[in-house]
Amino acid sequence: MKKKFPPGVATGNLVEEIFQYAKEENFALPAVNVIGSNSINAVLETAKKVNSPVIIQFSHGGSLFFAGKSLNNLNEKAAIIGSICGAKYVHELSEYYNTTVILHTDHCNKKLLPWIDGLLTINENYYKVFGKTLFSSHMIDLSEESLIENIKISKIYFKRMKKINLTLEVELGITGGKEDEIDNTKINFDKLYTSPKEVFKFYNELIKINSKFIIAASFGNVHGVYNKGIISLKPEILNNCKNYINKKNKNKPKPINFVFHGGSGSSLNELKNSINYGVIKINLDTDIQYSFTGGVRDYINNNTEYLKNQIGNPQGKLLPNKKYYDPRIWLRKGENNLKKILKKTFENLNNINRL
Ligand SMILES: [Zn+2]
Numbered sequence: 380m381k382k383k384f385p386p387g388v389a390t391g392n393l394v395e396e397i398f399q400y401a402k403e404e405n406f407a408l409p410a411v412n413v414i415g416s417n418s419i420n421a422v423l424e425t426a427k428k429v430n431s432p433v434i435i436q437f438s439h440g441g442s443l444f445f446a447g448k449s450l451n452n453l454n455e456k457a458a459i460i461g462s463i464c465g466a467k468y469v470h471e472l473s474e475y476y477n478t479t480v481i482l483h484t485d486h487c488n489k490k491l492l493p494w495i496d497g498l499l500t501i502n503e504n505y506y507k508v509f510g511k512t513l514f515s516s517h518m519i520d521l522s523e524e525s526l527i528e529n530i531k532i533s534k535i536y537f538k539r540m541k542k543i544n545l546t547l548e549v550e551l552g553i554t555g556g557k558e559d560e561i562d563n564t565k566i567n568f569d570k571l572y573t574s575p576k577e578v579f580k581f582y583n584e585l586i587k588i589n590s591k592f593i594i595a596a597s598f599g600n601v602h603g604v605y606n607k608g609i610i611s612l613k614p615e616i617l618n619n620c621k622n623y624i625n626k627k628n629k630n631k632p633k634p635i636n637f638v639f640h641g642g643s644g645s646s647l648n649e650l651k652n653s654i655n656y657g658v659i660k661i662n663l664d665t666d667i668q669y670s671f672t673g674g675v676r677d678y679i680n681n682n683t684e685y686l687k688n689q690i691g692n693p694q695g696k697l698l699p700n701k702k703y704y705d706p707r708i709w710l711r712k713g714e715n716n717l718k719k720i721l722k723k724t725f726e727n728l729n730n731i732n733r734l
Pocket of ligand 1: 486554558602640641662
């Protein structure tokens with residue numbers, strides 16, 4: 380069954396409707412970390428081509444990069460302005476591309492909270508003027524804190540977000556590996572697996588406030604791609620969580636909107652199982668970075684003789700090389716390779732022609 384969602388950035392109830400639709404139809408949305416116009420355009424182009432909804436997200440580091448690396452980030456000002464600029468860019472273009480986008484911010488640990496504080500103020504002001512928020516959702520990741528602290532602070536933010544219909548993503552357990560400025564390469568392996576009891580506790584506290592939340596519950600997830608063997612993914616943990624909640628609450632078949640972090644390099648089976656257990660958002664960063672760079676790398680390797688000088692190449696000593704070194708040529712190669720990998724991911728997530 381196809382469902383129609385309006386083009387542009389989906390906010391408020393629409394976000395929940397899209398997630399619900401994904402659960403009913405057994406598909407998930409790729410959540411792509413973007414860092415600039417090239418990655419955003421490539422994501423929009425792919426989403427348009429597959430005619431399906433997508434999540435575009437800015438990490439803290441991605442936001443800083445979007446604003447420009449030279450800026451002083453005192454009080455998170457540069458990260459805030461970077462996120463805002465990125466968000467506005469996505470708003471304008473997603474409508475024009477005729478694509479439905481959920482606009483999100485990625486991991487925000489305790490010390491980065493001023494970044495989200497600033498964005499919430501912007502969302503509140505935006506809501507007053509336009510009747511909708513600038514972002515669709517934000518993640519607050521207090522998985523390094525105790526569960527009690529995690530729940531306590533998340534609830535404070537969730538209550539504030541409820542007033543403007545914003546969706547919250549929380550994290551339980553820890554995603555291993557390294558991404559952006561978050562380095563969890565040296566943590567205890569036990570931390571990589573959440574228990575259903577903890578998820579139920581968190582779920583129960585949040586559902587009392589509002590239903591607009593999604594949970595990243597760790598099941599051996601690792602940011603980045605590593606040699607297999609050290610840590611194994613156990614998506615059945617999500618199934619146990621879902622069953623545990625259903626037993627306690629006699630709930631819907633998929634009571635929780637789960638998020639899969641560290642999805643890069645996962646097998647098709649792992650993805651399918653996760654979707655069956657309620658995963659609706661699969662984060663993609665590492666594979667996206669590698670695909671963009673791969674496109675540029677191959678172009679440079681294949682055209683080295685045309686990039687050494689402005690004039691003169693194997694075809695002739697006096698021939699100009701402008702059409703080889705123009706950055707638009709090699710940046711586009713990066714975009715094209717990103718599109719190829721992302722399209723494959725849409726297929727793997729059963730998210731084709733959903734609009
Ligand atoms: Zn993550």
